[in-house]
Amino acid sequence: MATLRDIRRRIGSVKNTQTITRAMQMVAAAKLRRAQENALKARPYAEKMGEVLSSLALRTQGDAHPLLERREAKRARIIVISAERGLSKAEGIVKENKKRSIETSLVAVGIKGRDYFKRRKYDRYKEYIDVLGDLKYSLASDIGRDMVESYGDKAVDEIGLVYTKFRSTMRQEVVAETLLPIKPMETEPGESVIDYIYEPDEERILKEILPRYVEVQIFKALLESVASEYAARMMAMEAATKNAGELIESLTLSYNKARQATITKEMLDIVGGSEALK
């Protein structure tokens, strides 16, 4: 049986752990607040841009711009913004692609994804490490430019994006989206599609907007993933703090029991001793 001192020591150590997890929870909560705000504020722009682009894709011919061109998918690329759950989803897509004999290369953003895919020896096109902590738009434009180039050069025929969408603090969801080619908007049957008037002209508009669109979508995914990461971390630390609390409670209980047992034993000793003297 554990001695009193052992139990006291364990209580102390669990308390220390609890202090740390509570501090980590606080840090995650503070970071989450900022990340969540950023992610929510970026949403309307990215969504509107997606709407405009898909309605644009509907109205233009596929050959108007390299990024609108649809090709039979032979080589695909997936940008994986890593959070643990996103990885298995990305892996699933890679395997699915393999069955359809589509070569898939990966772009890993974040250290988890890099390690995961490295261990499994997947074809990694590029890696971005140590970038999510201090997220900058320039990261999205770097990746974006690279992807636009690859797609324009026909190095890949499809680019996907796997990230964790932030729904709420309690709920984050892994989503896989197609980044390129851009999907034309779906129309109701019978709805007529009126062509746009372009100013200055179609080619220049597409040239300005399309690369930007890719960057914005990537940036949105990055923001969402970062917010999700902090939310998950905060929840984990909250659970850890709670568990530590429960553990302390049960340890305190056995500590008190043990203490009482010693007292009772001592009293019995005294009583036994005085009885013997009679």
Added chain:
Amino acid sequence: MSVEGKIFLDIVTPEKSVIKEEVSEITAPGEEGEFGVLPGHTPFITTLKIGEIKYRKNGSPSYLAVNWGFAEVTGNRVYILVETAEKAEQIDLKRAEAARARAEERIKKAGKEEIDYARAQAALSRALVRLQVASRAR
């Protein structure tokens, strides 16, 4: 086409949604010159340059200073996606004035380096637009 109609105006920047309102008339700085939108405009898409957006709601005009972006007009809906958009009353006159002075200074110095010159020029026109828009709020 009815002039009574309303246009649903949506101005968003990467940071936030700036305006989401029903308005009756919009004027924006298109790449190839200023254009106006009334209800029932034909579908239209254009890039925007640094300039001033004006819209009317119930007859009273409001102004915004915007940076690079683009606008999509479809039926009675106008999406304006820009890098930055500042409402006239939100512009800090002192800061805008300081930015203008800085930009002018840089233009004088830059001279030879073409990139610097173009950048300074853009900064200057941004500052000027902001000053102009801010003066409308008075």
